[in-house]
Amino acid sequence: MPQQRARLRLIDVAERAGVSIAAASRALSGSAGVSDAIAERVREVAAQMGYVANVHARTLAGGASTSVGLLVHEIGDPYFTEIASGVLRVGAQQGLTVQICHTGRDPENELVQVRTLIANRVRAIIIAGSGFVDARTQASVKQDLQAFQETGGRVAVIGRHHLGTDAVLPDNTAGGRSITEHVLSLGHRQIAFVAGPRTLTTVADRLAGAAQALEAAGLSIEDIPVIEEAFTREGGTQAMQRVLDDHPDVTAVIALNDDMAIGVLAALRARGMAVPKDISVAGFDDVAVAEHLSPALTTVRLPMAEMGEQALLLALKQPSARPRRRTTTHSLVVRDSTAPPPRPKR
Amino acid sequence: MPQQRARLRLIDVAERAGVSIAAASRALSGSAGVSDAIAERVREVAAQMGYVANVHARTLAGGASTSVGLLVHEIGDPYFTEIASGVLRVGAQQGLTVQICHTGRDPENELVQVRTLIANRVRAIIIAGSGFVDARTQASVKQDLQAFQETGGRVAVIGRHHLGTDAVLPDNTAGGRSITEHVLSLGHRQIAFVAGPRTLTTVADRLAGAAQALEAAGLSIEDIPVIEEAFTREGGTQAMQRVLDDHPDVTAVIALNDDMAIGVLAALRARGMAVPKDISVAGFDDVAVAEHLSPALTTVRLPMAEMGEQALLLALKQPSARPRRRTTTHSLVVRDSTAPPPRPKR
DNA sequence: ATGAAAGCGCTAACAC
């Protein structure tokens, strides 16, 4: 192996420019204390030599960290994909590098990843996705995050509360109410919910909104089937199979996220049921493909990319004494997968 | 602000464990030269104190870098999402942090991002996605990558050649041949291709395979419409509109990636054409939603996640004198969007 | 405005 000592250092460009290493540093990092003439020259020489400062040395020496961390359950989940896209966008725009980690929906792993990010001295950590209810690891995470913040690190979460940090919160409750009202207004009374584990705050909140809408219509969520499966496409399929088997009278299904709704649609197709003729289906999130499904999915739009942007922007601000909250907008998007219920067969 | 000096250092755990800083370092980094007893004790103390080594200091001091970079056009594109998922998976498994950057399909920006990654002294850079034909910036990228490799960095690319590095290459040509053969075997003769810019190697290769299949059937790609638009969903919609307007006799459309196929389906739906009854549609890639579209999309499956995994694994291996190539498998996935052509109307 | 020099926290020689 040849290598390793070829890389340019600050001193190389300083020498070439005929100035001290200190001056060169100031010129390149844009700090004050150099004449414009020198600054200009140094930058020229550096560009010409193709010099790029070593981020590790820079950070170690006291410069602010130039990277941020993003924690998602799984980047392949379209909800997180779009959030990541937003985070990446503002990261690039601010000259920050973004490190993305999977938690794989595993609390233990979430803790490991948080620690890795802290070890990397990232400037900020963005945590996306519902929290878990594993009290023990959650406490550890909270504690580590606390320490991280005390030493100058910044944290923002998306879609979860209870971590004592700045947060971007989709209005899941209002959204849940909204989509449920829509389905009710169509005339449906035999409704089923296809949900992820209630222990996810996202699920709990959306369900709470649904309960409000039902109540206003004189119904009680207690009397309505809420099928819990994994908060994924496969979970949606399984849940829908259960609905079909156990509640054949259902005329409308509300899935608590689009991914599950896609699974629901698949299950229905497999059973030869027409949507929305035989049964209506609604989702939640409005992921990019929702409008391209067939039938195009009625859902609640959440500005996911924007949520990612907001979260990073929030984290980059001066810390405030009390955690800040940003509640995002949501809007009902009615497409082709919902319609009035079929006339009762009897 | 309180902060900043609270963070634990190696010396803190060394003192607490009653050993030298060197011993502590060895214990924690797992190098040889410490008795098991001491190693154990140090690790215990560190864990108990919640110490995590500063990655920047560690890397600067000569330890190998613990992060890798991944360059994608746009993480929201499902093709890249799945590749990223694979890269993240093996990254986590190897204890490596993954920095993801968007190029936004912009050559200038690609160069900027490559330089950022190099400045971060990542251990390896994975570049996913077709190359551009902007000769000038491509040359700069190649040159920077060259220098990076000479100083010990590793590089692997996915789906592009011509960069003189290790590469994971989907067999686009064979795939293009395969999907075209399928459509021909159904009896279609009035075919159109919906493609991204031919300047993308991916597009060129897939088209080359299609040409082979057509030729074997006694047709020439010269006589067949190849509509070029952006290699995206929107591009697919626009291209399909052009096909409908300019080539009304077409009975089958082959989109050169699934994202475009989704756009094609949308255009067809808007025009009230039934798939596959009136017209057949095929895609390429088999992204996760392909099977959930309606009709479920006939396409060529590429193991995207696995390609991401392979690329990182390749990059992490000992460098070889000559660039290595891994050609991936592909398989035709026939679903519901293709069928024999309708009987001629005339 | 400019330069000399003291670290940042760690690893890797190098002694013992």
Next chain:
DNA sequence: GTGTTAGCGCTTTCAT
């Protein structure tokens, strides 16, 4: 096996 120490490449006082 263990400890001492010289850097890694940079930013930042602190003199000048």
